[in-house]
Amino acid sequence: MSRTAAVIGSGFGGLALAIRLQSAGIDTIVVEARDKPGGRAYFWEKEGHLFDAGPTVITDPACLRELWALSGDDMAQDVELLPVSPFYRLSWPDGTVFDYVNDDARLIEQIRALDPADVEGYRRFLDYSAGVYVEGYEKLGAVPFLDFRSMLKAAPQLARYQAWRSVYSIVSGFVRNEKLRQALSYHTLLVGGNPLTTSAIYALIHKLERDGGVWFARGGTNALVSGMVRHFERLGGEVRLGDPVERIETEGGRASAVRARSGWTGRFDAIASNADVVRTYDMLGDARGRRAAARLRRKRFSPSLFVVHFSTSGEWPDLPHHNILFGPRYKELLGEIYRGNGLPDDPSIYLHHPTATDPAMAPAGKSTFYALAPVPHLGRAPLDWDKEGPAYARHILQILEKRALPGLSERLEILFHFGPAEFESELGSHLGSAFSLEPLLTQSAWFRVHNRDDKIPNLYFVGAGTHPGAGIPGVVGSAKATAGLMVEDLLG
């Protein structure tokens, strides 16, 4: 008789896990609260524009291709990945522009322009990044840390790469130009980490990008999500949309069934949750669940994001796809995002311009954008977002008009935003956090939510709150770790 599994939530982690289980012959159903799959990679279609809600920078495409290769399929039949260059355009208020490209000669030339002495330091940083990439990502990225022993085994590598230091501190040991320090350390923000406090292990992202490239799915990240769903359904899996799970039932200490808001109930041999880790423990509805959720609430959660979606008439041929507009302050701004209780006046902004790579993201002769600024989560800044949201959106657009999109206000068409309140209400995210638990060393690997629950042997976790953490490669790695356990537990 075939074994059955439910995956609660259809984020990248949930879908990757479901594909792995179904590929192994386990009958799997994904139960998603919202009307579309993808989780943070949701999307809206408005007046012919495609607005991706979340991830836009696709790195390590190999971890995605693996999901098709498991069943002898080819990702290319469902998804086309387009290379993006420059990876990012970084700019500062004084007019300095740095195109972060994968062409070594062009990269070095720009580093030399910032400070000739830093060329040598950058080379040594790249070696360091390559080392942590092998140890932290290749070897440990998809390994479940279920006991403290596994953590001790990783300790020598952590010590060798001085994992207790922050990314910014490690980078500063290699290069002295402040802008270059920012350029080589901001990446942790993409997984919810403060460059000033996130473990130096995360410096591996630089090598990940340089080796694997930066990609964009034709049709947007939503096309990658629908490609994953198509592949999963072709394998025989089922996706149930628009029906939030309210209860994970247990019997005799084991997870037995999920009950959704509609009243639909399904019994399964194993249950995995891709939903928020705090909310998942609440779904148990018993004393153990309440205790586990309370313990998690005491941990540090990553900040939220404020995302302004907009469209314009006309095209912007000189503007690349990914743009980082650093604000006038770096360390102080990070302090406000991670510890403050209000909205920074001078945010650093990530500007996403997908029509630069795929003009079909907008009707002919128009452009689609989003601008994103990290903001404190609702636990630190419990603001009235109905009031603050529209004003903050206008503030961000003004900065963009000055620094990247001259004449924007005359060409602006569609405008809407998604912020901390929506992360909480639409995605069920604790405190409206955009990336779940903050990726601190003390909240990583064994210290993060385990891929299998410690007490309920057939309850599993996948996604940003588990090891290794947020970001598409992270949650797809967590799916590999969790699937390994589930397949072993269910099929022996």
Ligand SMILES: Cc1cc2nc3c(=O)[nH]c(=O)nc-3n(C[C@H](O)[C@H](O)[C@H](O)COP(=O)(O)OP(=O)(O)OC[C@H]3O[C@@H](n4cnc5c(N)ncnc54)[C@H](O)[C@@H]3O)c2cc1C
């Ligand atoms: C704006 C933004 C930009 C980002 N940019 C990038 C990027 O460029 N590159 C990158 O690699 N990463 C990026 N990230 C991070 C990355 O998107 C996330 O870490 C990753 O997508 C999270 O995946 P997940 O598997 O944890 O699931 P999530 O995306 O968190 O999905 C969880 C799913 O569970 C569902 N759910 C919750 N509760 C229930 C319930 N009770 N019943 C049923 N379903 C439920 C939710 O509706 C949701 O669909 C970005 C994140 C954001 C927010």
